[in-house]
Amino acid sequence: MTFGTATGDGERGAGFRVDGTWVGAPVTRKEDPRLLTGGARFVDDIHLPRMLHAAFVRSTVASGHVTSVDLSRVLEVPGVVAAFTAEDLDLGDITPRLDRPPEEYTETSMPILARDRVRFVGEPVAVVLAEDPYAAEDGIEAADVTYDVTPPVLSEEQALAPEANAVHEQAPGNVLLDVSMFASDGIDDVFAEAPCVVQVHTRTGRQNALPLETRGVVAGWDSRAEQLLVQTCTQVPHQVRTVLAGSLGMAESTVRVLVPDMGGGFGIKCVVGREEIAVAAASIRVRRPVKWIEDRKDALSASFLAREQRYDARAAFDETGRILGLDVDVLCDMGAYSCYPFTVGIEPLMASSEMPGVYRVPAYRVRGRAIATNKAPTAPYRGVSRPQHVMVMERLVERAARELGLDPLEVRRRNLITVFPYTGVNNVTYDPGSYLESLNLCERVIADEGWYETRRAAADQGRVLGIGYSCFNERTGYGSDAFAKRKMQAVPGFDISEIRMDTAGAVVVTTGTMSHGQSHETTMAQIVADKLGLPLDKVKIQQGDTDRVAYGWGSFASRSITIGGTAVALAAGNLGGKLLDLGAHLLETPRDNVELGDEGVRQRDDPARGLSYRDIADVAYLKSHLLPKETEPGLQASASFDGVGDGTFSNASHGVVVELHRDTGRVEILRYVCVEDCGVAINPQVVDGQARGGIAQGIAGALFEKVTYDENGEPSAASFLDYKVPTACEIPDVGMHHIETPCLFTDNGAKGAGEGGTIGAPAAVLNAVNDALRPTGVELNDTPITPQQVFDALTGALEVAP
Amino acid sequence: MTEPDKVLLTLKVNDAVHEVAVEARRTLADTLRHDLELTGTHVACEHGVCGACTVLVDGDPARSCLMFAAQAEGSEIRTVESLAGDDGSLSDLQTAFSANHGLQCGFCTPGFLMLAEGFLAERPDADREEIREVVSSNLCRCTGYQTIVDSIQDCAERRRNAKEASA
Ligand code: FES
Numbered sequence: 001m002t003f004g005t006a007t008g009d010g011e012r013g014a015g016f017r018v019d020g021t022w023v024g025a026p027v028t029r030k031e032d033p034r035l036l037t038g039g040a041r042f043v044d045d046i047h048l049p050r051m052l053h054a055a056f057v058r059s060t061v062a063s064g065h066v067t068s069v070d071l072s073r074v075l076e077v078p079g080v081v082a083a084f085t086a087e088d089l090d091l092g093d094i095t096p097r098l099d100r101p102p103e104e105y106t107e108t109s110m111p112i113l114a115r116d117r118v119r120f121v122g123e124p125v126a127v128v129l130a131e132d133p134y135a136a137e138d139g140i141e142a143a144d145v146t147y148d149v150t151p152p153v154l155s156e157e158q159a160l161a162p163e164a165n166a167v168h169e170q171a172p173g174n175v176l177l178d179v180s181m182f183a184s185d186g187i188d189d190v191f192a193e194a195p196c197v198v199q200v201h202t203r204t205g206r207q208n209a210l211p212l213e214t215r216g217v218v219a220g221w222d223s224r225a226e227q228l229l230v231q232t233c234t235q236v237p238h239q240v241r242t243v244l245a246g247s248l249g250m251a252e253s254t255v256r257v258l259v260p261d262m263g264g265g266f267g268i269k270c271v272v273g274r275e276e277i278a279v280a281a282a283s284i285r286v287r288r289p290v291k292w293i294e295d296r297k298d299a300l301s302a303s304f305l306a307r308e309q310r311y312d313a314r315a316a317f318d319e320t321g322r323i324l325g326l327d328v329d330v331l332c333d334m335g336a337y338s339c340y341p342f343t344v345g346i347e348p349l350m351a352s353s354e355m356p357g358v359y360r361v362p363a364y365r366v367r368g369r370a371i372a373t374n375k376a377p378t379a380p381y382r383g384v385s386r387p388q389h390v391m392v393m394e395r396l397v398e399r400a401a402r403e404l405g406l407d408p409l410e411v412r413r414r415n416l417i418t419v420f421p422y423t424g425v426n427n428v429t430y431d432p433g434s435y436l437e438s439l440n441l442c443e444r445v446i447a448d449e450g451w452y453e454t455r456r457a458a459a460d461q462g463r464v465l466g467i468g469y470s471c472f473n474e475r476t477g478y479g480s481d482a483f484a485k486r487k488m489q490a491v492p493g494f495d496i497s498e499i500r501m502d503t504a505g506a507v508v509v510t511t512g513t514m515s516h517g518q519s520h521e522t523t524m525a526q527i528v529a530d531k532l533g534l535p536l537d538k539v540k541i542q543q544g545d546t547d548r549v550a551y552g553w554g555s556f557a558s559r560s561i562t563i564g565g566t567a568v569a570l571a572a573g574n575l576g577g578k579l580l581d582l583g584a585h586l587l588e589t590p591r592d593n594v595e596l597g598d599e600g601v602r603q604r605d606d607p608a609r610g611l612s613y614r615d616i617a618d619v620a621y622l623k624s625h626l627l628p629k630e631t632e633p634g635l636q637a638s639a640s641f642d643g644v645g646d647g648t649f650s651n652a653s654h655g656v657v658v659e660l661h662r663d664t665g666r667v668e669i670l671r672y673v674c675v676e677d678c679g680v681a682i683n684p685q686v687v688d689g690q691a692r693g694g695i696a697q698g699i700a701g702a703l704f705e706k707v708t709y710d711e712n713g714e715p716s717a718a719s720f721l722d723y724k725v726p727t728a729c730e731i732p733d734v735g736m737h738h739i740e741t742p743c744l745f746t747d748n749g750a751k752g753a754g755e756g757g758t759i760g761a762p763a764a765v766l767n768a769v770n771d772a773l774r775p776t777g778v779e780l781n782d783t784p785i786t787p788q789q790v791f792d793a794l795t796g797a798l799e800v801a802p
Numbered sequence: 803m804t805e806p807d808k809v810l811l812t813l814k815v816n817d818a819v820h821e822v823a824v825e826a827r828r829t830l831a832d833t834l835r836h837d838l839e840l841t842g843t844h845v846a847c848e849h850g851v852c853g854a855c856t857v858l859v860d861g862d863p864a865r866s867c868l869m870f871a872a873q874a875e876g877s878e879i880r881t882v883e884s885l886a887g888d889d890g891s892l893s894d895l896q897t898a899f900s901a902n903h904g905l906q907c908g909f910c911t912p913g914f915l916m917l918a919e920g921f922l923a924e925r926p927d928a929d930r931e932e933i934r935e936v937v938s939s940n941l942c943r944c945t946g947y948q949t950i951v952d953s954i955q956d957c958a959e960r961r962r963n964a965k966e967a968s969a
């Protein structure tokens with residue numbers, strides 16, 4: 001393990017390799033020129049001949065039976081070409097599956113267009129096609145849909161009430177998943193005998209992942225290719241192909257999913273939506289291409305949401321602050337439908353399996369539930385449950401420290417896992433990380449910057465400052481074994497990469513992962529360039545095309561650089577092997593006397609003797625009669641990679657300084673420090689960017705964003721005026737520091753870096769606010785923290801924690 | 803079915819004059835993107851909050867989703883497509899965004915570029931806090947804003963240094 005010695009913001013520590021390889025260098029991105037000049041192609045930039053525009057007639061009620069759908073007036077609207085209901089299109093449902101018994105999981109289906117029932121405001125009921133999007137909007141205004149309204153289920157209390165309406169008939173009690181993954185023997189005795197037991201009851205707000213580009217699709221039959229071409233912004237193109245083909249009753253080979261440039265995703269685009277399927281089906285019916293671009297109102301209210309969870313957690317500690325046991329009940333409000341391929345289990349199962357986190361927890365019991373409500377459905381969102389359960393875990397530690405009169409950082413240190421590999425009570429084996437080291441460095445940075453003195457001095461002036469930390473890990477690089485433990489029926493994990501060298505010695509490499517801002521075209525090219533001794537501009541990464549990429553699981557769970565990055569490295573290595581074989585043959589020297597060098601193969605004993613890749617390619621393609629008899633022409637190779645064991649864990653510690661404003665209750669972040677360890681950073685600038693962007697989203701959840709509904713289930717924050725997205729004035733600069741504990745099984749030692757920022761921020765911010773509130777005795781547990789709560793706490797209007 | 807009434811407009815965009823027939827209710831953003839095929843200008847909210855659609859109207863940053871195309875008649879419009887050189891070489895501002903990793907998905911980027919282009923022309927001496935204030939008029943979901951502020955500050959400093967050097 002090597003340590004970063006960064007001294008200032010953004011300065012790289014000694015842990016980064018800067019020895020002339022591409023990996024580790026902060027190279028500027030290959031993606032940038034087209035994105036900076038307006039030359040990129042996002043889905044709404046696509047225009048096809050004869051293309052129509054779709055808009056959806058959406059349910060105006062949260063719960064009810066559809067009694068009639070009359071589209072006759074829609075068809076009279078100028079510009080409208082067609083309109084279809086569920087009955088017209090007759091499509092198969094989306095049914096995500098878990099291999100769990102009925103007492104644990106209730107399978108439900110999401111229709112493409114609502115049939116007899118509607119389950120949330122905004123649910124699509126009919127699709128209208130028109131010559132332009134304005135006319136399509138006019139068209140949906142003219143639709144006449146009547147409902148037999150039933151009382152909506154909008155909260156945990158309403159969902160679990162004995163007389164509750166069932167959101168799905170199959171689940172009369174509205175519980176779609178109820179699993180207790182772990183229950184240590186004798187845990188009740190542990191709690192009964194423990195000298196210190198603390199409790200935390202937490203609720204976290206429903207949030208929107210909110211990629212700046214909303215969802216969208218352009219679909220149309222390509223009669224030359226005899227294929228339905230579906231251009232859509234998705235993180236999981238192959239999964240969209242599978243579900244779309246199934247729903248339309250088509251062979252998968254007759255569907256091609258092509259992903260243009262993507263304006264963010266953060267999880268919301270890693271599930272299969274219903275609109276892209278409806279649009280594809282409609283395009284076939286009218287025999288014209290159809291475009292659908294989600295508007296912001298629908299993106300905020302009728303897309304996929306996340307994060308609405310309730311935790312009842314207790315932890316037992318000994319007098320010295322050592323954790324003895326953890327007992328958690330987590331309930332996740334998953335809204336109206338289960339998402340494909342992850343199911344409603346995504347949040348409760350993640351929380352159940354990962355909750356102990358960076359701490360040694362000897363006894364653990366957890367119950368995880370997913371409930372159905374009449375709200376827009378949920379999907380994975382950056383960090384999935386971890387921003388919440390890390391916050392709960394960190395709150396438990398802070399509570400215990402207060403009860404025991406100990407320093408909360410000291411309580412953390414006494415419990416952090418420091419010996420690796422470590423197999424936890426959750427049956428997960430953690431690979432080496434820098435849990436303690438990152439926390440120590442984080443504290444040192446905050447101290448060295450003088451924030452403890454500042455807090456003291458501020459208090460003397462009557463200002464209210466607080467300092468808070470969070471310490472966490474993040475499992476990245478889940479392989480199929482790790483996902484199989486969740487019992488998903490479609491089990492993600494591996495990635496396949498194919499590489500081809502052309503006649504000029506440049507390569508094209510496929511990846512089954514799908515960048516939506518994470519810079520794969522650059523970082524994966526760095527990996528391949530190093531393997532083959534190529535300049536970056538001779539490596540082209542190809543992704544997001546189901547015809548060109550053999551198969552892929554897309555990008556989510558910070559898997560791209562660990563799994564996908566290793567697959568491209570292995571494929572490049574295999575091609576390197578072929579180049580060496582051929583080079584040795586052509587140089588008429590033994591195989592062990594050649595090596596890959598600068599764009600060519602050279603002789604070890606005489607480096608002046610060598611062949612450029614162009615020379616070798618010339619033989620492989622244009623003079624194949626010179627090849628050895630058993631050698632096939634061409635230069636291509638492939639490889640696959642699957643995560644090993646339980647995957648690899650990135651980790652980080654965050655330190656936050658806040659000031660609470662007495663007059664407004666506003667929480668101002670004065671300083672944010674992140675010490676992260678994602679193993680070897682392929683591109684440190686990209687790693688910093690992922691952390692900073694993630695932290696911004698975590699702060700958004702901690703202080704600002706919440707999806708809300710009125711008592712009828714009508715979304716009450718369906719525009720940016722009500723859904724408060726933080727700007728540059730609310731998001732602080734983040735001081736980045738690095739520690740590098742290489743992953744032992746990925747090709748480059750890289751661990752995932754996509755989600756950590758988001759995971760650590762809510763806990764650190766909440767802890768900082770509670771630290772500031774210490775003189776009042778108030779401890780807050782819920783997010784987002786509102787100015788009103790802070791104001792009330794500061795003015796003594798809030799109850800003091802027991 | 804009748805075609806909705808269209809109006810004939812003359813728009814001056816990136817120094818070129820275009821004649822377009824559009825519905826009176828068509829926004830400038832849609833006209834630029836879909837009639838003139840200048841798709842670099844993006845739309846992410848259509849109600850004036852996110853700033854992804856920012857273009858320069860007579861040199862000032864404006865939300866093109868809040869303007870009707872008809873309102874832009876007689877004005878000089880500049881979009882992100884005008885920033886790079888004729889040979890495709892990036893402008894100093896674009897280079898600064900790339901060098902400072904001021905973009906990830908890039909969807910917000912044209913809006914921030916045009917915002918900064920207009921702002922720096924007006925306030926070449928802006929300090930970091932002023933830049934942050936201006937950056938806060940647009941939304942980015944990927945970067946956490948810091949590197950966008952860095953990019954604009956970097957560009958401003960380089961312009962000032964270049965000016966000093968030539969003075
Ligand atoms: S699209 Fe114009 S401000 Fe958002």
Ligand code: FES
Binds near residue numbers: 517910
């Ligand atoms: S770079 Fe993605 S929204 Fe700004």
